[in-house]
Amino acid sequence: MNLTEARAALRNAKKVAVLTGAGISAESGIPTFRDAQTGHWARFRPEDLASPPAYARDPEMVWEWYAGRYRDVLRAEPNDGHRLLARLEQEKGDGFFLATQNVDGLHARAGSKRLVELHGNLLSARDEKTGEIFLLATPDELVTPPTSPNGNRMRPNVVWFGEFLPEDALEAAQDAFAAADVALVIGTSGVVYPAAGLALETLRRGGTVIEVNPDETELTPYMSFSLREKASLGLAELLGD
Structure with missing residues (x-):
């Protein structure tokens, strides 16, 4: 698959599922967990x-x-990557689903609504x-x-080390990726499971999976197409901006 074919697949898809990781928020100046340990x-x-x-x-x-x-x-403020995904949601309507591994709340602030935060949210706390x-x-x-x-x-x-992801959020993500015509995997290293396995659900059901990441990842060999760009630029290319 080439970029033209990837654009066409995304444009024609009725159901799109997206997984985002730390890479999309890096452009907003949010350090990864380990990078924040300074x-x-x-x-x-x-x-x-x-x-x-x-x-x-x-x-x-x-x-x-x-x-x-x-x-x-x-x-921090949402960047063009967050905003482009919010726009894609508006275009796809109920056929869109976003699962993020990030805990910064930037997707919601950019306007995303069909969203689950697999690892929780730093802006809130839980009564013990x-x-x-x-x-x-x-x-x-x-x-x-x-x-x-x-x-x-x-x-x-x-979600801390040694804890399970929220069951409802994970099940919703698994269902969305299994049903997706096209899945986007953006700014994630592909090493943290079960989130990293979501794209494989799409592939198993015959869907297309497009990776946007400046670096190769452990998921790259399985991808239908990989775009070697940071999140905002890669999404702009895929959406024809």
């Missing part, structure tokens, strides 16, 4: 900052880490007793660890 945080292993045992051991330290990432995310999700206070007003309106301590609303 300065004071560089001496910690990821599991020391993002796992149930770490949180049980030192919730104040874990929240200090996440409060910093929360502030970074709020300073009831499981209810609440938006965090503004950075100036945020006290960590935060307390829910129920009076209970809250934990970051993200």
